[in-house]
Amino acid sequence: MATDFKSIPLIDISPLLSKSDDSRMSEDPGVAEVVRQLDQACKVAGFFYVKGHGISDSLIKEVRTVSREFFGLSYEEKLKIKLTPARGYRGYQSVFEIITGGARDKQEAIDCYREITKGMYGDLGRTMEGCNMWPRDPANMKALMEEYVNLCTDISRKIMRGLALGLGGSPNEFDGERAGDPFWALRIIGYPGVSTTNGHATSENDIGCGAHTDYGLLSLINQDDDITALQIKTLSGEWISAPPIPGAFVCNIGDMLKIWSNGLYDSTVHRVVNNSPKFRVCVAYFFEPNYDAGVEPLDFCVKRTGGKKKFERAVYGEHLVNKVKNNFEM
Numbered sequence: 255m256a257t258d259f260k261s262i263p264l265i266d267i268s269p270l271l272s273k274s275d276d277s278r279m280s281e282d283p284g285v286a287e288v289v290r291q292l293d294q295a296c297k298v299a300g301f302f303y304v305k306g307h308g309i310s311d312s313l314i315k316e317v318r319t320v321s322r323e324f325f326g327l328s329y330e331e332k333l334k335i336k337l338t339p340a341r342g343y344r345g346y347q348s349v350f351e352i353i354t355g356g357a358r359d360k361q362e363a364i365d366c367y368r369e370i371t372k373g374m375y376g377d378l379g380r381t382m383e384g385c386n387m388w389p390r391d392p393a394n395m396k397a398l399m400e401e402y403v404n405l406c407t408d409i410s411r412k413i414m415r416g417l418a419l420g421l422g423g424s425p426n427e428f429d430g431e432r433a434g435d436p437f438w439a440l441r442i443i444g445y446p447g448v449s450t451t452n453g454h455a456t457s458e459n460d461i462g463c464g465a466h467t468d469y470g471l472l473s474l475i476n477q478d479d480d481i482t483a484l485q486i487k488t489l490s491g492e493w494i495s496a497p498p499i500p501g502a503f504v505c506n507i508g509d510m511l512k513i514w515s516n517g518l519y520d521s522t523v524h525r526v527v528n529n530s531p532k533f534r535v536c537v538a539y540f541f542e543p544n545y546d547a548g549v550e551p552l553d554f555c556v557k558r559t560g561g562k563k564k565f566e567r568a569v570y571g572e573h574l575v576n577k578v579k580n581n582f583e584m
């Protein structure tokens with residue numbers, strides 16, 4: 255459970271990344287130190303920054319630059335890749351189209367997911383069957399985002415090995431049928447700034463993304479360098495900001511890791527409020543369990559938390575579909 259934290263730790267994960275394909279990684283002192291920091295951050299805040307992740311500053315920036323270019327296109331042009339249920343909820347949604355907690359979010363976005371082909375997961379997969387929608391312009395967007403997703407998946411898998419050790423398990427706890435064939439999501443998001451002419455304080459219509467938790471295991475957030483908008487809820491109900499650290503990702507825990515860890519790690523509530531006059535871009539990558547994974551508290555986590563399972567079993571794909579359907583009025 256998130257306790258009262260005042261700031262979000264910054265963790266250099268390079269020692270973990272260099273050793274996490276080694277079966278004896280847990281014996282490495284550099285790895286042990288990263289694991290200690292990750293575990294502490296997840297127990298206290300459910301949020302941390304990571305640096306030393308190996309993705310170049312220039313790629314991280316390019317991903318946002320190309321996204322900003324897309325959002326700058328005409329509405330008509332953007333609608334050519336419109337999100338619809340028939341397309342497996344992939345594609346573009348315009349400002350105030352997406353809903354969080356019953357209210358409309360002041361954001362536009364492109365939603366992408368790992369491809370699900372027809373019949374791949376039977377009934378469980380049907381809602382999400384489809385291919386991603388990429389614009390004709392910017393022409394390099396598809397290739398760039400696909401490269402980016404591959405890199406994020408690789409890093410996330412390795413961070414998950416660190417988290418598995420932090421929880422007291424083997425490093426491979428989330429490989430195989432849990433998250434060895436992981437589903438993923440990518441949300442390319444644009445948050446309009448506040449108009450400088452209406453000098454009002456932030457109103458409800460200025461919430462870029464309402465209070466929510468993320469759905470899967472681990473989120474990697476790539477946000478604009480010059481705007482502070484992401485806010486994290488502490489146990490006492492206060493909102494603290496997660497200001498950008500250039501080149502670093504903001505990471506947080508999703509609902510499925512809360513269940514697997516029996517609450518040792520929590521999926522912390524967060525929201526986005528862009529109070530600046532500038533348009534804010536964020537590209538959020540979500541590392542998720544296998545689409546058809548059954549998720550219930552892991553025995554060794556249950557033992558560490560008093561012997562009682564605190565959460566019911568969930569099927570990741572069902573959890574996702576419930577969420578996705580509630581995000582839109584379609």
Ligand SMILES: N=C(N)NCCCC[C@H](N)C(=O)O
Binds near residue numbers: 352441467468470540
């Ligand atoms: N794929 C992920 N995690 N997306 C997070 C979005 C959370 C807000 C969404 N409208 C909701 O109400 O859930």
Ligand SMILES: O=C(O)CCC(=O)C(=O)O
Binds near residue numbers: 443468477536538
């Ligand atoms: O824009 C951000 O900083 C975070 C977005 C987010 O929390 C989400 O899409 O789940």
Ligand SMILES: [Fe+2]
Binds near residue numbers: 466467468524
């Ligand atoms: Fe989120």
